[in-house]
Amino acid sequence: MGEPAQRRLIRKLDLERFLSQVQPHPSPRASLEQYTTSESAAATMLYLAAYTYEDIVGKRLLDLGCGTGRLALAAAFLGAESVVGVDIDKTAVKAALSNSVSVGFRDKIEWVAGDIDAVSGKFDTVLQNPPFGVQKRNADRRFIKNALELGDAVYSLHNHPVFDKHLLGKLKANGGQPLRVSASQFMQRFVQKHGGQVEAVYALPLTVPHMFDFHTKTKKEIVVDMYIIKKKG
Ligand SMILES: C[S@@+](CC[C@H](N)C(=O)[O-])C[C@H]1O[C@@H](n2cnc3c(N)ncnc32)[C@H](O)[C@@H]1O
DSSP: OOOOOTTSOOOHHHHHHHHTTSOOOSSOOGGGTOOOOOHHHHHHHHHIIIIISOOSTTOEEEEETOTTSHHHHHHHHHTOSEEEEEESOHHHHHHHHHHHHHTTOGGGEEEEESOGGGOOSOEEEEEEOOOOSSSSTTHHHHHHHHHHHHEEEEEEEEEOSSOOHHHHHHHHHTTTOOEEEOOOHHHHHHHHHTTEEEEEEEEEEEEEEOOSTTOOSSEEEEEEEEEEEEEOO
């Protein structure tokens, strides 16, 4: 697929169609929480970042914990100036590279196999769907800290603090459109401590397919919170 004109508004449906070509991880590991962000959640995240907050088009992007590259590729598709995707898992990075070749964005994205601690440089915007810390407690905190050191704006997905059936129902009734919610007190404090400020939080539905032996259902729907964080000063 060719590269779209940088400042042309792209329809969300076209972004979702583009993302449906991105292949998931061939052998995901539970220990690294290698869930692929669903097409609709990734499209919602990127769409808000691009057209409500103007943090994608013409910007230098970093995707931390890029997996097979869904968020990085979406940013390239929407018109980011340059994109770097980093993941600790070599198989994921290989799949991301192959995805970028098949969708025609190989030249715009640099893929790096390594820990997020090894990343240096300055970026306008960091995108991440970090491990939620289900397997390794607090795994997402290091991602927030590093993202704030590397970027001016951070878009980060986190588990909603409690399973909220009512909110999930509202989101589904709303056709999957995100809803503004409050930041948790912990996140407010943690972000502030690391030099940032929570600008907004949106709840969105996320479907997690059956991927690992300990999953008991064919799929599970959960609510995730997308934090939009800006560096102070
Ligand atoms: C929930 S997955 C998200 C994948 C991808 N960003 C997406 O949205 O589909 C989290 C990713 O973080 C990666 N990861 C976990 N710990 C990491 C670390 N310390 N450094 C770099 N990547 C890491 C995992 O390998 C995994 O691909």
